[in-house]
Amino acid sequence: MDTSVIKLSHCEKDIFCFFVPDQCPECGMSFSGKRLEEAPVSVPNPFSNGHKVPCAFLVAPAEHTVLRDFDGQSDLHTGITNTNGIVYNYTRAGVQRETEGWERCVCVPLVQPDMFSLINQWDQYLEKFSSHQMWDPLCHSFDEETHNCYSFTLTFINCVLAAQSKPGLSKDRFTHTFVLPRIRRASKYMMLCREISQNHFHIVDSPKRSSRESPSEDEDSKAF
Known part of the structure; x- marks a missing residue:
């Protein structure tokens, strides 16, 4: 069974982990009394039975x-x-x-x-x-x-x-429309899990900041 991945937002960063830490690994601030927008959310698991x-x-x-x-x-x-x-x-x-x-x-x-x-x-x-x-x-x-x-x-x-x-x-249409987007999500999810397993956290710029820098990114490339 896959371990659930959690995402928190803080310091204009997205923080991915397997558990909610007591304090922000980026700035050290306590998460107690955090704002609603900083509440942890579950990352959808791309795998199914x-x-x-x-x-x-x-x-x-x-x-x-x-x-x-x-x-x-x-x-x-x-x-x-x-x-x-x-x-x-x-x-x-x-x-x-x-x-x-x-x-x-x-x-x-x-x-x-x-x-x-x-x-x-x-x-x-x-x-x-x-x-x-x-x-x-x-x-x-x-x-x-x-x-x-x-x-x-x-x-x-x-x-x-x-x-x-x-x-x-056609094979190309079915593959590119229905299969590849899900394969990409699965691959990125596995990479994310490996990163968290090795370093406890995976920290990236928040989507708001990234979207200004890369407005042409499609939805699949923003899965995480």
């Missing part, structure tokens, strides 16, 4: 390690959840249906909660799609470049879009 997010696209490091860390070095593996949190994912052995192992991953919800008709058909769509001979290793071999876990998940998404009479998504 994929088995608890129905009808979602999941990304996790390919290696099944205990931490499944997004270290920037690991190959990434993708999957699609059904309405019960079972993760369908394509490997060299064919389509796997996993009830565990995706407890810490990046999730992209695909269906709005009020799309009842699609939700009711989701499991049927996913099972039928996964049973197609296209994903049978005896008929089509896994290929790291052209026939892999990502092509499995994106092809399924586009099949559902087609069934809804909606235009499909």
Whole structure:
């Protein structure tokens, strides 16, 4: 389980830590009687338990390690959840249906909660799609470049879009619009946790000050 990250604002700085200190590590002033704007807030954790997010696209490091860390070095593996949190994912052995192992991953919800008709058909769509001979290793071999876990998940998404009479998504568009922003947040969150673990605090200029210096920064680059 990830340790919760807390953010405090003081001395025109943002102070990230795992606990609320008695005094500001920047100026030494006591935090007792601090103003409302200086109250600690929790930093959103970018990781989710994929088995608890129905009808979602999941990304996790390919290696099944205990931490499944997004270290920037690991190959990434993708999957699609059904309405019960079972993760369908394509490997060299064919389509796997996993009830565990995706407890810490990046999730992209695909269906709005009020799309009842699609939700009711989701499991049927996913099972039928996964049973197609296209994903049978005896008929089509896994290929790291052209026939892999990502092509499995994106092809399924586009099949559902087609069934809804909606235009499909290219690999580049889906990646840059839905996946990369979340991967960046996850990577920055991990870097932040490592920095705090090593130095107890991570201190940066407050957003107000930074925004004046870098007005062109997008939302993703300002995650922390």
